[in-house]
Amino acid sequence: MDTGKILKKPIHMAIIRFFHENQASIDTPRGIATWIGEDRSKVKAVLEDLVKQKILTAHRAASTTGYSYTRDMELVSKIEKLLKSYKR
Amino acid sequence: MADMEENREQTYQAELFDKLRKSMNLKREEDCIGCLIKPALWWMVEHPDPKVTDIERLVGDGCPCLKNRKHKNASVCAHTIIDSINRAFQTKKLSKFICVNGLHGFVYPITQGDKVYGYIGTCYTKTDVSSEILDVFSAFTDTIVREAQKELELSKLYETLRPRAIALSTVHTVHRLISSTLDLNELLPRIARLSLQILRANRCSIKLVDAKRKILIPKTTVDLREKKTRLKKVKVGKWAPGKAVKFGRPIRGDNYLATPLIDEDVIGVITIYDKIDNKPFSSFDQEIMSTLAEQAVIAIKNAQLYKEQEKLTMGSIKSLAKVLDTRAPGAYVPRASFVKISVVMGQESRMDAEEIKSLEYAAILHDAGEIVVPDEVLTKPTKLTGKEYAMVKEHPAAGVEIIKHMKALKSVLPIILYHHENYDGTGYPKGLKKDQIPLGARIMAIVSALESMITKRPYRLVRTIDEAIEEIERNSGTQFDPKVVTAFLKTMSRKEIRSMLEKELYGHR
Numbered sequence: 001m002d003t004g005k006i007l008k009k010p011i012h013m014a015i016i017r018f019f020h021e022n023q024a025s026i027d028t029p030r031g032i033a034t035w036i037g038e039d040r041s042k043v044k045a046v047l048e049d050l051v052k053q054k055i056l057t058a059h060r061a062a063s064t065t066g067y068s069y070t071r072d073m074e075l076v077s078k079i080e081k082l083l084k085s086y087k088r
Numbered sequence: 089m090a091d092m093e094e095n096r097e098q099t100y101q102a103e104l105f106d107k108l109r110k111s112m113n114l115k116r117e118e119d120c121i122g123c124l125i126k127p128a129l130w131w132m133v134e135h136p137d138p139k140v141t142d143i144e145r146l147v148g149d150g151c152p153c154l155k156n157r158k159h160k161n162a163s164v165c166a167h168t169i170i171d172s173i174n175r176a177f178q179t180k181k182l183s184k185f186i187c188v189n190g191l192h193g194f195v196y197p198i199t200q201g202d203k204v205y206g207y208i209g210t211c212y213t214k215t216d217v218s219s220e221i222l223d224v225f226s227a228f229t230d231t232i233v234r235e236a237q238k239e240l241e242l243s244k245l246y247e248t249l250r251p252r253a254i255a256l257s258t259v260h261t262v263h264r265l266i267s268s269t270l271d272l273n274e275l276l277p278r279i280a281r282l283s284l285q286i287l288r289a290n291r292c293s294i295k296l297v298d299a300k301r302k303i304l305i306p307k308t309t310v311d312l313r314e315k316k317t318r319l320k321k322v323k324v325g326k327w328a329p330g331k332a333v334k335f336g337r338p339i340r341g342d343n344y345l346a347t348p349l350i351d352e353d354v355i356g357v358i359t360i361y362d363k364i365d366n367k368p369f370s371s372f373d374q375e376i377m378s379t380l381a382e383q384a385v386i387a388i389k390n391a392q393l394y395k396e397q398e399k400l401t402m403g404s405i406k407s408l409a410k411v412l413d414t415r416a417p418g419a420y421v422p423r424a425s426f427v428k429i430s431v432v433m434g435q436e437s438r439m440d441a442e443e444i445k446s447l448e449y450a451a452i453l454h455d456a457g458e459i460v461v462p463d464e465v466l467t468k469p470t471k472l473t474g475k476e477y478a479m480v481k482e483h484p485a486a487g488v489e490i491i492k493h494m495k496a497l498k499s500v501l502p503i504i505l506y507h508h509e510n511y512d513g514t515g516y517p518k519g520l521k522k523d524q525i526p527l528g529a530r531i532m533a534i535v536s537a538l539e540s541m542i543t544k545r546p547y548r549l550v551r552t553i554d555e556a557i558e559e560i561e562r563n564s565g566t567q568f569d570p571k572v573v574t575a576f577l578k579t580m581s582r583k584e585i586r587s588m589l590e591k592e593l594y595g596h597r
Contacts, residue, residue: 022254024286024376028264031257059282061268066261068285071312071364 003075006053007082011038011046016055019069020079026059026066055079100240101205105134107236108198114208117228124221129212136204138173140166151212164188169195169211177204182226184217192216196226198233258286259379266387270394271441272307279358279384280310286380287345287373289360295322295329296349296356296388304329304357329357338378342368347377349385358384401449401496408490409452412459425589426535427451429579433531436575442499447528450503454532457487457504481516484508503528507536510567522569530569534560534576537567542593553580553589 014036033040050056059066172185193211280292295304306319332346349356430451434444506529513521541556564573
């Protein structure tokens with residue numbers, strides 16, 4: 001997994017930034033799409049990609065899926081450094 | 089508190105002047121008015137009560153009067169501006185002045201309500217500035233200042249509301265995630281995992297109160313460090329969880345946070361241990377956890393009520409089944425095995441939890457309608473007459489009539505009504521074929537056939553389990569749905585199913 005490469009994709013970057021700034025958040029694709037101002041279907045696909053990369057965790061239930069940030073503190077601090085190196 | 093208020097004011101003032109300094113509209117206005125009152129030296133005082141030295145520093149470099157600070161007029165000039173500032177402060181309106189060198193200027197106060205934050209001023213104008221120009225300047229500047237203040241307020245509001253809105257959205261998501269299951273065994277670990285995610289902690293334990301024994305029964309413990317955990321009972325009043333239950337309020341320490349689950353009484357406690365960043369639990373964590381606990385209580389109560397309702401329904405069904413069994417006393421029916429076979433076939437056919445539950449009920453009740461068939465017909469050892477067979481064919485509809493009054497069994501009705509339909513359309517009561525027959529009924533047709541072949545019936549010899557399986561396989565595609573037959577064969581190949589059926593069937597004899 002190359003987190004640096006992932007962060008170069010704009011929706012990936014926006015979602016990771018959202019969760020990095022709100023680490024206690026658990027939200028649905030619709031909610032996250034609202035927070036970052038992107039299209040829900042695109043956000044949904046990226047969320048699943050980030051789950052595969054272990055940057056997010058998916059909490060799946062019959063009615064919806066909630067996504068939350070990784071608990072791997074090494075990965076969190078790596079993302080912290082990368083985010084600082086990118087301008088908003 | 090006063091210090092905090094003062095700090096907030098200072099921050100606001102700095103941000104407001106930062107906005108004004110960067111305001112293109114203010115720059116344009118200065119250029120525009122500057123053309124009319126040439127020459128003009130513009131300055132901005134970022135303080136409501138400036139000192140003479142502040143004015144000398146601010147205005148001095150551009151103003152010939154103040155440039156040479158040793159000049160006897162310099163101090164007088166700065167005092168003139170200060171006097172004008174004081175008038176603007178008092179009146180909250182533009183104030184004009186003429187300096188000692190006979191040059192004109194004015195001071196405009198930047199206000200919000202009664203509060204003055206600073207001033208925009210000009211000097212070094214050779215002629216008096218007309219009141220029309222000053223009116224235009226006042227009106228424009230006021231609009232620009234209000235715009236900057238509005239922008240600031242909006243950004244403050246955004247900064248305050250956004251984290252709260254995100255937290256609210258999290259609570260809403262958690263509510264959706266935990267309300268989607270009514271199975272306590274699934275619900276409690278889910279609540280624990282979500283709590284750990286939100287509080288960024290390592291371990292969560294949920295205990296429910298046994299009011300009679302005054303102890304807390306551990307129901308689930310999740311430790312994300314993969315540590316082995318023990319489910320320990322705790323007395324009410326002991327340790328953090330026991331105290332949270334006893335006092336009905338959260339108990340917080342550096343590495344634990346116990347939050348009571350309060351309905352009308354305290355029904356349990358969620359305890360979180362060890363934050364992943366090793367920081368102590370905060371009052372914000374406590375607040376979030378209390379909100380989460382409120383959601384959890386509703387979900388737990390719903391799941392408990394559902395379980396109670398399910399027990400009642402199952403109790404009624406079993407009672408009814410007992411009554412039905414008395415119709416044919418010699419025929420022992422290994423119900424538990426048939427229920428299990430139906431459930432596993434439902435799982436093999438990828439049915440959801442609700443559909444499988446209906447199948448479970450149907451496995452017990454599918455022949456409830458036989459109660460309307462006379463005993464002599466049911467127990468007749470010889471071939472039935474046409475009239476008698478017509479009576480037997482009535483039993484699915486009769487079963488529906490009996491059961492339809494129980495609302496909880498609504499989804500069971502189609503399974504009962506159509507479980508004698510054949511895949512090729514030769515069955516009864518409607519002669520449905522293939523997918524016209526509900527999947528549950530196609531499953532029940534096989535379970536019912538197995539049941540009648542391997543249990544003792546007055547009208548036929550009992551077959552062995554293997555003989556019955558072969559017979560069902562032989563009728564795949566005609567009497568039975570081939571896909572469901574495959575699911576049946578998979579089910580019967582499972583050791584635990586086979587031994588359960590054998591034990592119940594032959595162990596009973």
